Amino acid sequence: MGFGERGPRRTEIILKHPLRRERFMKHALLTLCLLLATSAAAADKQIAITIDDLPVISATPLTLAEKQHVTTQLLNAMKKHGVRAVGFVNEDKLLEKNQLDANVALLEAWLANDMELANHTFGHLGMHKSSVEQMKAAVIKGETISRWLSERAGKPYRYFRHPFTQTGNSVEEQHAFESFLAEHGYSVAPYTIEHNDYLFSCLNDHLLAGKDIGVSRETMLKEYLAHLDNAVEAFETMSQELFGRQIPQVFLIHANRLNGEMLDATLQRLKEHGYRFIPYDQALEDPAYAIKAGPSKKFGPSWLMRWAKTMNKKLSVYGQPDPAEPLMKAFNTHCS
Ligand SMILES: [Zn+2]
Incomplete structure (x- = not known):
């Protein structure tokens, strides 16, 4: 007997009987609800936002008004998307002639908008080229104002980012x-996702200064969001390969003019990827973050790559692919 010649199928029999049909429908409905709940749980991806180099970093000098504008843009975007971020401060950036108070006010704005401040050293000292003693001094010197402001605002002051x-x-x-x-x-x-925002930011600063870098600003901004997609995909792959699930991710970007303009769109894009924003301390409660990460030497990769080393696992991807060639060329010519 061929497949098509079989008698009535079981579902057909069930559906012909009113009581059975009702039970069948109930069961089907329940199964559908369970399926939807499972896929909703799978889509419940979480991400914490961290922003480095506060109050503002730029490849070209900025006026106070420009720094205030960037700060307002960043804080507005985060408020709109319900983000409570941690901002990592370089206090050397506060000490500009006649601008100390105004720069400190930028940090106060972060605290007033329910963000948290943290230490990123005085002078942005990299450990690859500095001694441990130099690093220690940069930590102590880097906490003077931020710690005081945080305590005064009743906020914790507890993180250090190298x-x-x-x-x-x-x-x-x-x-x-x-x-x-x-x-x-x-x-x-720690952080787990970055998307070369420093690279795009440098190009943006030059473009805003009217420099011809061989790429239009429109193309660069479009590429910036496309590159975010590449990065998210790569780091999600790593999470899946290491843990068999999507761990709460930690996103790292910088306080610059590019993100001032683009953070709203960036956060929207992360939402479209299925992410929900959570506070940093909540993300760090995940057991993944208890795994030791070894010394990074010169390069400071995502903690996902560091954990792969600790766990002795091979990943199929290492970071996201480079941005498109014209952008890389412009970066190598004008920014490095
Ligand atoms: Zn930094």
Whole structure:
């Protein structure tokens, strides 16, 4: 007997009987609800937002008004999307002639908008080229104003992010510095997703200064969002390969004019990827973040790549692909 010649199928029989039909429909409905609930749980991806180099970083000099504008744009975008971010401060950037008070007011605005401040050293010292003693001094000097402002605002002051996310040239160096951080009440601040925003930001600064870099601003901005998609995809792949699930991710970007303009669209894009924004401390509660990450040496990759090393696992991807060739060319010519 061929397949098509079989008698009435079981569902057909069930559906002909009114009581059975009702039970069948109820069961089908329940199954559908369960399926929807499962896919909703799968889509419940979480991400915390962290922003480095506060109050504002730029490849070209900025006026106070421009810095105020960037700060307002960043805070407005986060407010709109219900984001409570952590901002990592370089206090050397506050000490401009006649602008100390106004620069401090930028940090106060972060706190007033329910954000948290954290330490990113005085002078943005990279561990690859600095001694542990130099790093320690940069931490202490880098907390003077932010710690006081945070305490006054009743906010915690608890994270340290290594500039360039370089966590040491050796295990010994890493441990010596991290013991110091712990003694001073700091937790090391990991990240898992970045999307070369520093590269696009530098191009943006030159474009805004009217420089011809061989790429239009419109193309660059479009590419910036497309590149976010590439990065999200790559880091989600890593999370899946390491943990078999999507861990709460930590997004790292910088306080610059590019993000001032684009953060709203960036956060919207993350939402479209299925993300819900959570506070940083909540993301760090995930067991993944208890895994040790070794010293980074010169490059400061995502913690996902560091964990792969600790877990002795091979990943199928290492970071996102480079941005399109004309952008790389412009960056290599004008920014490095
Ligand atoms: Zn930085």
